[in-house]
Amino acid sequence: MSKISLIKEDITKVHADAIVNAANSALLGGGGVDGAIHRVAGPGLPRECRKIGGCPTGEARITGGYNLPAKFVIHTVGPVWSGRAAEREDALLAGCYRNSLALAYENGVRTIAFPSISTGAYRFPVERASKIAVREIREFLDSHPGMEKVIIVCFGDEVFRAYEEALK
Ligand code: ADP
Numbered sequence: 001m002s003k004i005s006l007i008k009e010d011i012t013k014v015h016a017d018a019i020v021n022a023a024n025s026a027l028l029g030g031g032g033v034d035g036a037i038h039r040v041a042g043p044g045l046p047r048e049c050r051k052i053g054g055c056p057t058g059e060a061r062i063t064g065g066y067n068l069p070a071k072f073v074i075h076t077v078g079p080v081w082s083g084r085a086a087e088r089e090d091a092l093l094a095g096c097y098r099n100s101l102a103l104a105y106e107n108g109v110r111t112i113a114f115p116s117i118s119t120g121a122y123r124f125p126v127e128r129a130s131k132i133a134v135r136e137i138r139e140f141l142d143s144h145p146g147m148e149k150v151i152i153v154c155f156g157d158e159v160f161r162a163y164e165e166a167l168k
Helices: 032-041 042-053 086-106 124-144 159-167
Strands: 004-008 016-021 059-062 072-077 111-115 149-154
Touching: 004 124, 004 159, 016 032, 032 042, 042 059, 042 072, 059 086, 072 086, 086 111, 086 124, 124 149, 124 159, 149 159
Parallel strands: 004 149, 016 072, 016 111, 111 149
Antiparallel strands: 059 072
């Protein structure tokens, strides 16, 4: 059985030890998945995020999950796609997955759900992003047999199909 699963769902409803937020570098909430996570988590989340004070692109920070079913939120900041520095943008996106998984694992997380980082408002091409995501998740699982489950949560059919293809 594969430790990677692909679902169509609202990530705020997912029961996992942690869910990952596609945050912005201020960690102060925003639109898309970030807005949804903040709405459901409630006011404790922005309070904790303010104390952290921000997060550079490609890195990750951890907070509690507050009113979410998940115990933790891992906030990671994806690159904004310009296509003018594609290799650098690829590396930053890979860093989001790697650093989120490592930080989660250090905090005892064994089941974790990711949204499709950077492919919404940050315009990263989803086919390209899905290949990077799947590669990084597989590498992490290979080197961390204790990680039990990574769920890729897709919002929309196009995103789902891209990840389905990347997993083949
Ligand atoms: P980014 O700024 O990193 O591009 P977005 O939130 O704009 O982040 O989009 C990232 C992905 O998250 C998109 O595929 C978007 O459709 C998806 N998304 C938006 N809301 C949710 C949600 N509640 N659960 C899961 N995925 C979501």
